[in-house]
Amino acid sequence: MLLRHTTAEDHERKALTVNPAKTCQPVGAMYAALGVHGCLPHSHGSQGCCSYHRSALTRHFKEPVMASTSSFTEGSSVFGGLSNLVQAIDVIFKVYNPEVIAIHTTCLSETIGDDIVQIIGKAKEDGHVPDGKYVIHCNTPSYVGTHITGYSNMVSGLIRYFSTATPKKKNAINLIAGWMEPSDMREIKRLAKEMETRTILFPDMSDVLDTPLTGKTVMFPKGGTTIPELIATGDSKFTIGLGNYSTEDACVKLENKCKVKYESIEIPIGLKATDRFIQALSRHANVPVPDSITEERGRLIDLIADNSKYFYGKRVALWGDPDTLIPLVEFLVTLDMKPVYIVTGTPGKHFDESMTEILKDKVPEAKFMSGERADMFQLHTWIKQQGVDLLIGNTYGKYIARDENIPLIRLGFPIVDRAGFNFFPHVGYVGATNLAIKILHAILEHQDATCLEEKVELQM
Amino acid sequence: MSTNKVNIDMSAWKEEVTKSYPTKVAKKRAKSIVVSDPDSIPQIQSNVRTIPGIITQRGCTYAGCKGVVLGPTRDIINITHGPIGCGFYSWLTRRNQTKPVSPEDPNYMMYCFSSDMQDSNIVFGGEQKLAQAAREAFEIFKPKAMAFFSTCPVGLIGDDVHRVARQMKEELGINVFAFSCEGYKGVSQSAGHHIANNGLYTHLIGNQDKEIEGKFKVNVLGEYNIGGDAFEIERIFDECGMTLVATFSGNSTIDQFETAHMADLSVVMCHRSINYVAEMMETKFGIPWFKGNFIGAEATAKTLRKIAQYFGDKELTDRIEKFIAKEMLKIKAVIDVIHPQTEGKTAMLFVGGSRAHHYQELFDELGMTTLAGGYEFGHRDDYEGRRVIPTIQIDADSRNIQELKVTQDETRYRPRKTEAELESFKEEGFEFNDYNGMMADMAKGALVIDDLSHHEMEKLIEMYHPDVFCAGIKEKFCVQKMGVPLKQLHNYDVGGPYAGFEGAINFYEDISMIVNTTIWKEIKAPWEAEDVIVAEYAY
Numbered sequence: 001m002l003l004r005h006t007t008a009e010d011h012e013r014k015a016l017t018v019n020p021a022k023t024c025q026p027v028g029a030m031y032a033a034l035g036v037h038g039c040l041p042h043s044h045g046s047q048g049c050c051s052y053h054r055s056a057l058t059r060h061f062k063e064p065v066m067a068s069t070s071s072f073t074e075g076s077s078v079f080g081g082l083s084n085l086v087q088a089i090d091v092i093f094k095v096y097n098p099e100v101i102a103i104h105t106t107c108l109s110e111t112i113g114d115d116i117v118q119i120i121g122k123a124k125e126d127g128h129v130p131d132g133k134y135v136i137h138c139n140t141p142s143y144v145g146t147h148i149t150g151y152s153n154m155v156s157g158l159i160r161y162f163s164t165a166t167p168k169k170k171n172a173i174n175l176i177a178g179w180m181e182p183s184d185m186r187e188i189k190r191l192a193k194e195m196e197t198r199t200i201l202f203p204d205m206s207d208v209l210d211t212p213l214t215g216k217t218v219m220f221p222k223g224g225t226t227i228p229e230l231i232a233t234g235d236s237k238f239t240i241g242l243g244n245y246s247t248e249d250a251c252v253k254l255e256n257k258c259k260v261k262y263e264s265i266e267i268p269i270g271l272k273a274t275d276r277f278i279q280a281l282s283r284h285a286n287v288p289v290p291d292s293i294t295e296e297r298g299r300l301i302d303l304i305a306d307n308s309k310y311f312y313g314k315r316v317a318l319w320g321d322p323d324t325l326i327p328l329v330e331f332l333v334t335l336d337m338k339p340v341y342i343v344t345g346t347p348g349k350h351f352d353e354s355m356t357e358i359l360k361d362k363v364p365e366a367k368f369m370s371g372e373r374a375d376m377f378q379l380h381t382w383i384k385q386q387g388v389d390l391l392i393g394n395t396y397g398k399y400i401a402r403d404e405n406i407p408l409i410r411l412g413f414p415i416v417d418r419a420g421f422n423f424f425p426h427v428g429y430v431g432a433t434n435l436a437i438k439i440l441h442a443i444l445e446h447q448d449a450t451c452l453e454e455k456v457e458l459q460m
Numbered sequence: 461m462s463t464n465k466v467n468i469d470m471s472a473w474k475e476e477v478t479k480s481y482p483t484k485v486a487k488k489r490a491k492s493i494v495v496s497d498p499d500s501i502p503q504i505q506s507n508v509r510t511i512p513g514i515i516t517q518r519g520c521t522y523a524g525c526k527g528v529v530l531g532p533t534r535d536i537i538n539i540t541h542g543p544i545g546c547g548f549y550s551w552l553t554r555r556n557q558t559k560p561v562s563p564e565d566p567n568y569m570m571y572c573f574s575s576d577m578q579d580s581n582i583v584f585g586g587e588q589k590l591a592q593a594a595r596e597a598f599e600i601f602k603p604k605a606m607a608f609f610s611t612c613p614v615g616l617i618g619d620d621v622h623r624v625a626r627q628m629k630e631e632l633g634i635n636v637f638a639f640s641c642e643g644y645k646g647v648s649q650s651a652g653h654h655i656a657n658n659g660l661y662t663h664l665i666g667n668q669d670k671e672i673e674g675k676f677k678v679n680v681l682g683e684y685n686i687g688g689d690a691f692e693i694e695r696i697f698d699e700c701g702m703t704l705v706a707t708f709s710g711n712s713t714i715d716q717f718e719t720a721h722m723a724d725l726s727v728v729m730c731h732r733s734i735n736y737v738a739e740m741m742e743t744k745f746g747i748p749w750f751k752g753n754f755i756g757a758e759a760t761a762k763t764l765r766k767i768a769q770y771f772g773d774k775e776l777t778d779r780i781e782k783f784i785a786k787e788m789l790k791i792k793a794v795i796d797v798i799h800p801q802t803e804g805k806t807a808m809l810f811v812g813g814s815r816a817h818h819y820q821e822l823f824d825e826l827g828m829t830t831l832a833g834g835y836e837f838g839h840r841d842d843y844e845g846r847r848v849i850p851t852i853q854i855d856a857d858s859r860n861i862q863e864l865k866v867t868q869d870e871t872r873y874r875p876r877k878t879e880a881e882l883e884s885f886k887e888e889g890f891e892f893n894d895y896n897g898m899m900a901d902m903a904k905g906a907l908v909i910d911d912l913s914h915h916e917m918e919k920l921i922e923m924y925h926p927d928v929f930c931a932g933i934k935e936k937f938c939v940q941k942m943g944v945p946l947k948q949l950h951n952y953d954v955g956g957p958y959a960g961f962e963g964a965i966n967f968y969e970d971i972s973m974i975v976n977t978t979i980w981k982e983i984k985a986p987w988e989a990e991d992v993i994v995a996e997y998a999y
Contacts (some may be wrong), residue, residue, distance in 0.1 A: 001563065001569050002567075002570045003571070004563070004566075004567060004568070004569070005571070005600070005601050007568075011596070011599065011600050013596050013600075014592055014596070015575060015576075015590075015592035015596060016539070016573060016574075016575070016576075016592070016593035016594075016596040016600075017544065017547075017573070017574045017575075017576035017593075018571055018572065018573055018597075019550055019551075019571060019572050020547070020572060020574065020576070022544060022548075023544060023545050023548040023549070024543050024545025024546075024548070026545070027545070027547075038844075042513075044931045045612065045643075046520045046521075046612055046642075046643035047510060047516060047518045047519060047520050047643070047648070048520020048521070048523050048546075048643040049520070049643070050523055051516075051517075051518065051519040051520070051523070051548070051551035052519070052523070052545065052550075052932065053549075054548060054934045055549070055553070055810070055932075055933050055934055058933050058934055058936065059553075059933055062937060063937050064937045064938040064941060065934070066515065066908035066914070066938075068513050068515050069510075069512070069513075069515075069516070070512045070513075070515070071510045071512045071514075071516070072612075072643075072644045072646060073509055073646075073647065073857055074644055074856075076644070076858050077612070077615070077616060077642075077644045083510040085512065086511030087511070087513060089511045089513065090482060090483060090513070091481075091485060091511060091512065091513030091514060092513045094481070094482050094485075095478070095480055095482075095514070095915050096483075096515070096914075096915070096999075097482060097923040106580075106612070107542070107543050107545075107577075107611070107613045108612035108613060108643065108644060110613075111582060111612070111613040111616045111617065112616065126869045141543075141579065141582075142542075142543035142544070142545050142613075143577050143578050143579050143581065143613065144578070144579050144583050146544070168909060169499030195532050207897055211941070212951070213940065213941050213943070213983060214941065214943075214983065215923075215941075215942060215984070216942065216943075217918050217922065217941075217942055218939075218941065219899055224996055255864065285996070334985065343896075345544070357683045367770075372578070373576075374578055377571075379673045381715060396551075396552075398584040399570050409882050426641070440648070
């Protein structure tokens with residue numbers, strides 16, 4: 001057994017996290033910054049932070065992830081990171097020449113108390129920021145929240161630095177993307193186009209973290225939301241935030257700064273969340289839903305109806321990020337599955353309330369937890385107590401899957417042992433269809449591989 | 461090394477690459493870039509700070525300590541004291557394999573333990589939370605040993621992890637110790653290796669005076685069992701009738717560390733990460749060490765022969781020779797097929813503190829030329845050889861890392877060889893305590909670059925287009941987008957083992973796979989590749 005020390009015994013823990021269902025803020029900020037065109041994320045801290053975050057993102061996306069670091073030493077930790085960051089800004093513009101440097105802090109620079117605004121000011125004063133180039137920042141203390149908080153903070157940073165209201169409003173809708181895959185962002189843009197709406201999606205990692213292999217050097221890929229687009233978000237008539245945890249703060253900041261009203265909805269994973277997204281876009285952009293989208297929806301319904309017997313009553317354990325888990329759990333309930341155990345390391349009331357709301361009638365036995373110690377060790381303990389038919393979460397679930405002989409569907413971050421997540425979406429009706437097929441195949445393949453010989457079925 | 465080295469001239473690159481740096485940066489980087497000359501080994505600047513803003517391969521002290529050196533041991537609970545990130549990122553990411561002897565044996569490798577510090581712990585201190593986390597870990601897992609690893613904020617807020625460790629040692633009745641391996645210490649992972657070595661020496665080595673069976677008792681140091689390398693080395697030792705007392709630290713257990721001082725020889729693989737332990741064990745217990753290498757068939761044979769020479773036992777020597785002969789037959793059968801595919805091709809290696817050197821052996825065996833190489837966190841001695849150690853200037857960053865005062869153990873010091881024996885070894889050209897470094901083995905005119913930056917890497921590829929580039933995950937897809945396959949030498953692209961004889965065969969086959977992979981020839985679409993000729997039919 002790989003996780004041979006995990007048993008069905010419950011242990012009360014107050015301090016120890018084992019096998020976390022979360023990581024720290026800066027990696028989220030780095031990911032979000034990659035969704036800005038021509039942007040180089042910069043980690044203001046020790047080299048290890050930048051190295052770990054780049055590695056984590058690279059392993060997941062199997063794509064180049066460019067980011068620089070302030071390379072703190074013991075000296076900078078004592079005297080502050082001003083000179084490191086000023087020098088970094090100078091070197092980055094001279095050597096790598098991005099349009100924007102997006103600085104995020106670390107637990108190190110936060111504990112020291114470096115004032116990033118002041119340091120950026122100093123770099124400008126010293127002439128290290130060329131005309132027309134930008135240096136932006138957000139604070140991402142690793143000891144508060146999780147990678148989702150860091151993502152949210154960088155997205156809010158984009159609002160703070162770029163969104164500008166002019167007297168001329170535009171008939172455009174801002175779509176603030178929560179933590180999702182480039183494939184999901186591409187799908188959301190396709191849906192918006194299909195509905196003939198004018199939208200600004202940000203951040204946008206499509207064509208950044210799913211780029212073609214051309215044989216040429218590309219430091220800054222063609223994708224990413226451009227700076228003029230980010231500036232223009234202040235003139236849009238409405239904002240739809242996709243994912244409460246990763247985007248609502250940005251929605252609020254944009255409303256406060258530029259008086260753009262917003263609605264915060266879930267990431268459109270699954271049938272109902274996609275319905276709400278399509279309805280919200282239709283309503284706020286004042287456009288009808290085209291038949292083509294209704295047909296996409298119909299094909300999803302058809303697939304689920306055809307195979308509903310395989311979904312019905314199956315017990316599922318899930319771990320990951322709240323903005324993914326909330327609509328995903330809702331989708332599983334729509335499929336008549338039983339999401340019985342759910343953990344997310346990201347703290348917050350919205351998750352607990354949503355889970356209660358989604359599960360109270362259909363899966364009253366469900367156990368869920370969020371925040372500190374809502375980890376995969378806890379989840380595994382529950383599974384040991386009463387088993388499940390399916391696991392949905394990131395790669396770290398493979399050890400539970402093997403020990404317990406439960407099929408695993410990989411969804412979330414990081415997925416470092418399978419490919420293609422930046423190619424095929426999980427959002428929209430098409431994404432929900434992909435997801436339903438994955439679930440179906442996982443269940444059926446497991447049945448084929450494990451049932452009695454006389455029970456092997458040709459037709460399923 | 462084999463003699464298929466050609467003379468090359470890559471000096472043009474240095475000028476090209478430093479052009480786009482700001483003057484001060486160019487000046488500093490220039491000292492870390494040298495053109496190789498094995499006849500007169502140049503001085504290379506290394507183990508110095510990376511310039512802020514430069515995109516570097518390097519990681520931090522915590523990564524070197526917890527991730528590299530202590531990470532591969534399966535029966536210790538390693539608690540990361542800090543916010544969740546550091547523990548998370550070092551959770552199973554280095555591919556250290558481990559094989560518990562029985563299903564009941566403890567194995568915590570698949571677990572990640574963290575004190576998961578929150579803002580209140582930063583403000584009010586995290587010692588109590590760490591102590592509580594340790595109690596809970598003990599309560600649930602009942603380990604025989606536990607270690608704490610400090611992350612950046614811990615040092616700043618002044619948590620005394622060593623005090624908590626002493627308290628827990630007393631309270632729980634097991635071995636508990638701590639590492640002050642905050643990420644900001646030192647200039648790279650290298651500082652973390654040193655801190656880890658100090659901890660191994662202080663808290664584990666020599667704890668059990670248990671007699672180890674066997675006539676030829678050896679420690680292998682600086683071997684981390686990536687992809688199963690240690691398993692292959694274990695096989696070799698087994699087949700040659702030698703006892704592997706402890707591997708630092710691939711596939712290791714606490715017991716092995718605690719009895720490592722019972723060995724009669726230490727063979728050092730990764731000089732950078734573990735030479736401190738080798739030195740300390742020699743001073744304290746009298747165990748001689750030499751630099752060996754199990755990467756490459758020839759190198760493995762050479763290392764085995766050196767071990768045989770050290771023990772000077774006819775039976776062992778015969779057994780080793782017989783084993784080498786048997787293994788070399790297998791090697792030859794594979795090399796005969798693959799060598800024609802790889803001969804004349806080129807490689808570049810930028811990785812680690814020893815691999816960029818060791819893997820040149822394997823490329824040599826394939827008839828490939830190493831055009832450029834360098835370490836991510838090496839020191840001058842890893843490039844130029846240990847003879848330069850007395851001339852290395854100790855800067856502020858190195859001075860921060862404790863040098864332990866080591867003396868002979870009053871009762872357990874036992875010189876394994878007499879002065880006279882050591883003298884006669886020397887006369888035979890047998891080198892103890894030495895390492896000649898990477899540059900002695902590189903072709904004249906090849907580039908040696910320390911702490912390669914992203915910009916420099918791009919220029920290397922643009923200008924020289926090697927057939928294979930070796931580095932890590934962060935570089936992997938950058939290089940491959942440019943049409944050059946990258947072989948990861950940190951995690952072996954989920955391949956391996958590459959050590960020993962079976963490992964060499966795996967490596968030859970993987971490089972053969974790379975040079976034969978079809979897709980690299982299909983990068984251009986047919987319509988991009990063809991010249992457009994406009995013509996009309998003339999009837």
